[in-house]
Structures are given as C-alpha cells and as structure tokens.
Amino acid sequence: MFAVVMLAGIYGLVCASFFVAMDAVDVAFTEASIGAGISTLLMLTTVAMTGRTDHEATHKPLMAFVAVIVTGGLLIYGTFDMPYFGSADAPVHQHVGPHYIYDSIQEIGVPNMVTSVLASYRGFDTFGEVTVIFTAGIGVLALLSVARRPEDDAVMEAINDSMHEKHLILRIVIKTMIPFIVLYAFYVQFHGDYGPGGGFQAGVIFAAGIILYAMLFGLGAARRVITQPVVQMLSALGVLVYGSVGLVSMLNGGSFLDYNVLAADPIAGQHLGILLIELGVGLTVASVMIIIFYSFVGRSQFQKANKGELL
Amino acid sequence: MIIAATLAVLVVMILAIIRAVVGPSLYDRILAVNMFGTKTVLLIALLGFVMGRPEFLDIAMVYALINFVSVIGVLRLSDAFNAKHNGPVAEPAKRDS
Amino acid sequence: MDTVLTLLSSFCLLFGSFLCLSGGVGILRFPDFYTRMHAVGVTDTLAAAMILIGLMLQNPDLLVIIKLMMILLMTLFISPAASHALGQAAVLNKLQPLINMNINPLEEDTSAGDKSSKS
C-alpha cells in the first residue's frame, strides 16, 4: 500500500512536469502543491488509519486489468476524432480563447492571463469551486471530528516531547524554514496577478507550512497556534469574502462578480476585485486543508489512543 | 547545452523511478522519491529556460518545499507504523582495526 | 566576455549533467540503502549546484539569478536534513547496513540484504 501511495506521489510530480512542458504554469503549480504534496500526505494518513496491508483480493485482478485496458483503448480511440494537438482550427482556439488571449490585458489589466480568466471571466465557476472545497471541509468535519478529551492531549504532549529530542536536526532546520514557507505563501497569494500563483496555490503552501509544524511539534501544538474554531471561521470567511465582492458589485449596479463597477476606473475595479476574491480563495483553501489535516490526524491518533498503542 | 542537461535529468528521473519500483526496502523507495523530487526541481528550472519563461522558477521553489514536507510526512507516518518494532538504536558496528 | 560566459555555463551544465547521471547510476548500482544515500547526496549537492550555476550564467536578469540562488540555497539547506531524517528512520527501524564487505568476505552472507521493512 505504501509503495502505491509513493508511486501516486511520483505520478503527481510527472504530471506537473508535463504541465510545465505544455506551458500551463498555473496548472503545474497547483498539481505540484496539491497533487504531489498534500494529497500524498492525506492518502498516507488514510492508510495509517485503515491499516497498511490490504485484505486478500476477492475479485480477479486479471478481469480488472482487462477492463482498464479496454476502457483506456476506447478513450484513446475517442481522441482520434479530436483535432490534432496544436492545430489552429481546433474548437478551443475558435471560441472564447482568442478573446481571452488578446483582450484580457485591456479589459482586466492583469498580466497573468490565467488569473484573469479564473477570477474574472470565469469568476462564477471559481466561486463554485471554492464552495465545493468549503463543503468538502464541512463533510470531513462532520465525518471525522472527534470530541477531544484533555487526557488525550496530555498523552500526546509526552510523545511530542520525545519527537523533539529525537529529531534535533529536523527541529532546527524546520524552525528556520517555517517563517519563509509561510511568507512564500503570502508572496504567491499576492503575486498571482503577475506570475503563476494565486489563492489556490497560496492556500496549499500555507497549509503545508502549518502541516510541517504539526508533524514536528505535534498536533496539539499546532492546534494551539491555529485553533480549530479559528480555522473553521476562516474557511467560512473566505467564501463570505468572495460572495460579498459579488454582492457589492451587484449593489453598485453591475451583475454578480462584475468588478468593473467596484472602482471609478474599470481596470482598477477589476484589480481590486481579483485581489479580494483571490484572498477569499486563499483563506478557504488554506483553512480547509488545515481542517482536513487536523481531522485526519486527530482521528488516527484518537483510534490509536483507544487501542492503547499510542506510539 | 540546456537541452542536454534536461535530457540528463530526465534519464536520472527514470533511473530513480526504477529504484522506487524495485525497492527492495521502504526506505529505498522513499529515497528514490525524494531524489525524484529534487530532480523535478532541476527539471522545472531547466524547462523554464528552454521555454524562455524564467517565472517557472517560482514553481521550482514550491517543489523544493513541498518535496521536503512530503518526505518528512512520509517518514513521520512510517515511524508511526513501525512503532511496534521500535527498540533501542541499532548498535553501530565497531571499526575493525 | 559573452563567449567566456557561454563556455563557462556550458561547462557547468555538462558537468552537472554528468554528475547527475553518475548519481543515477549509483542509486541503481550500489548494494544497499545506506550506500545509495551517498549517490543521492551527489545529485543533491554538486550536480544541482552546477546545473543551477550554469543557468545563472546564462541569464543576465538579476531577479532570475536571485531566484536561482534561493533555490540552490534551499536545496543545500533542505537536502541534508531530509537525508538525515531518512537515514535516522532507517537506523531506528533496524535496517542493517552492509559493512566492510570487501574486507571480510565471510561477513557478506550474514549482513547482506535488507532485513526489515518490506513495504
């Protein structure tokens, strides 16, 4: 099982390199942080919760393999109907693509086209995505959150102390790294207009910083730094910020999420709108990631505590 | 030259994957994945130059960070798995002189 | 001046590629986990440094050079910590190192192979 998860992590890395090769920087960025980093970790925690060895397979692996081959073959056959890669008369290049590419600088005033498409032209879709993430956070909370007892915390404290002593090198290196990781998250957040980056990636990097801290100093310590109620509130706040930007633009006489009316000058309005909604996205993503991590790890520690085999 | 370096890094990545698949121990795999990650950082930096878009470097930097986080995470969790077998630190072999 | 820079950068890149490839061969060729760590160490330190320096010499843009330097510093800062953590975990879980195999061939049978932690 472990090996499978590791290979999935490698797959994430390969994917991201592939996106880089295809010039899709922002996608690669997201894949790098989410696909290769966080999801590997979460899968591992899941494996830790459910047990490392799988049960005896009850179905025939050969059948599954054949099914996969057939489906894959059909899908590849399906691609024959698609226009050739990079062909100029593909439907993608006929529809709104040229408009986004050629006019976004004048209309939005943001050098990074992906950001303007994501946050402005497709603002509604992104709002939906943020809500999905928020819902996922709520779902995880509903399924996995456990009532914490104070004595558990005390036991965990003891373990974490031993972690410190055992990992002197890691402790010092990580202590030095954490401020830079967190600041880098903010940097990615606010430079989404100019280069690859934006709320999604920033949120994940921020969460990665916190997760790093939690892994070394223990979940209890991380929960004291950023408490559960605060994260829950922040995740809701993110969606709220996003939504309110839309509402304010409606109040100012535009349609929902039409940033042109946010300021006197349409470009400035777009700029402000994108900044704000990216902030909302970042808040939600970061806090939901942290919530998921807290719940997963808290749950597995809870299970272990119940079995009396805490490390 | 950059292309040559890119190819070299790609080859090394394939070698690392082979090691990750072959194993044999869990730590070999983690080592291979870690190496794969650091090579991806290089690859992205190189690709940025091949494409003439040096802002790729931001991604390379995030990679370096995320790679570190996941390796530490994997180790932490595998530590938890193997906790049962945990004993005193293995005796270092004496230098035979 | 330009030709000197180009030459230098080509040299750095080629040397870095060679080091990288050697490390890759090493990770396949060496007999056990601990020795493989050294091969990875090669690709993490000098190979990465050479390739990144080669790239630095190619680009006149100060911002890019600074970013490359940051990546380099970060690699040099992170990689020993990661290797150490990995090695320590392996030791704690009693993965036996292969020791002195060329000096005392009799020991080879007893200490060869990875005894613990099948994945």
Place this chain on the structure above:
Amino acid sequence: MRYKINLSIVLALFWLLNSGHYTYLILALGAVSIAIVVFITHRMDVVDHESQSINLSLTAPKFGIWLAKEIVVANLTVIKHIWLGNKSISPTVITVKASQKTDVGKVIYANSITLTPGTVALGLVGNEIMVHALIRENIEALESGDMDRRVSQLENS
C-alpha cells in the same frame, strides 16, 4: 525581541528579492504579510536563537567556502567509486564526537557531514554523531577532526 526584528528584516529582504514588483500596493501587502508571519511564528514559538543559526558570525563565509571545496572533492571521490563499482567501496559505520557546545553547532556539524557526499550522519544523540561512510578514507578525514574544529570556530566567534 531582537530575534523578531532580525527575522522581520530577513523576511523583508526575502520578499523584496523575490517580488520584482515594487508598487505601493504590493509593498504594503508585503508589510502586512510579514507582520502576519511574525505573529504566527511568535505563536508557534519558533523564533529564538535556534532558528537564526545563519547569521552566526563573520567567519561564516570562510567556512562556507571551505565547505564548498570539501563538497566538490567529496563529490568527485564518490563519482569515481560509482563508476569503479561495488568492489571499490568499503561502507563503514562509526560514531564521531561533536565538540560543539550548542545544539545549533551540532546540527551544523551533522549537516555538513551529510552535505559532503560519502558520509551521512545517521543519528545525533548527545554529542555523538553516528556516521555512515562509503569508503574508509572518508572516515579518516572525519576523525582527523578538521571539520569539527572549523564548526566549533564558527560557533565561538
């Protein structure tokens, strides 16, 4: 407090060097971000003498250059042995003493050992570092204590 100010300065440099966009808006956002980061790290309690091992002293650059030279030499040795094959290596595990007084010093020493290929620090307990070496010559170089002395110098000055 001194550490927090130091940290803020370093973070500000980090931001400025990375950013490349020096408009008022971005600079203001940067300042706010740094404030938040310092606040979070304060709550995490990670800002102290241990986390600021970099600005140790003026001898640090000298040590860096020496270490770089060592790394190059060690790399070439390891490469040679990779191509010579398994017959030429003699993996060994020993423990060496670290004579540094502080934790930071020991960590720098252990990391320097790991950074030079051919030797990897496997464990750091008390002031003993367990080292795995690829070939015997590496061990001898370590046992001569050159690196240990230099790291101690770094710590004292």
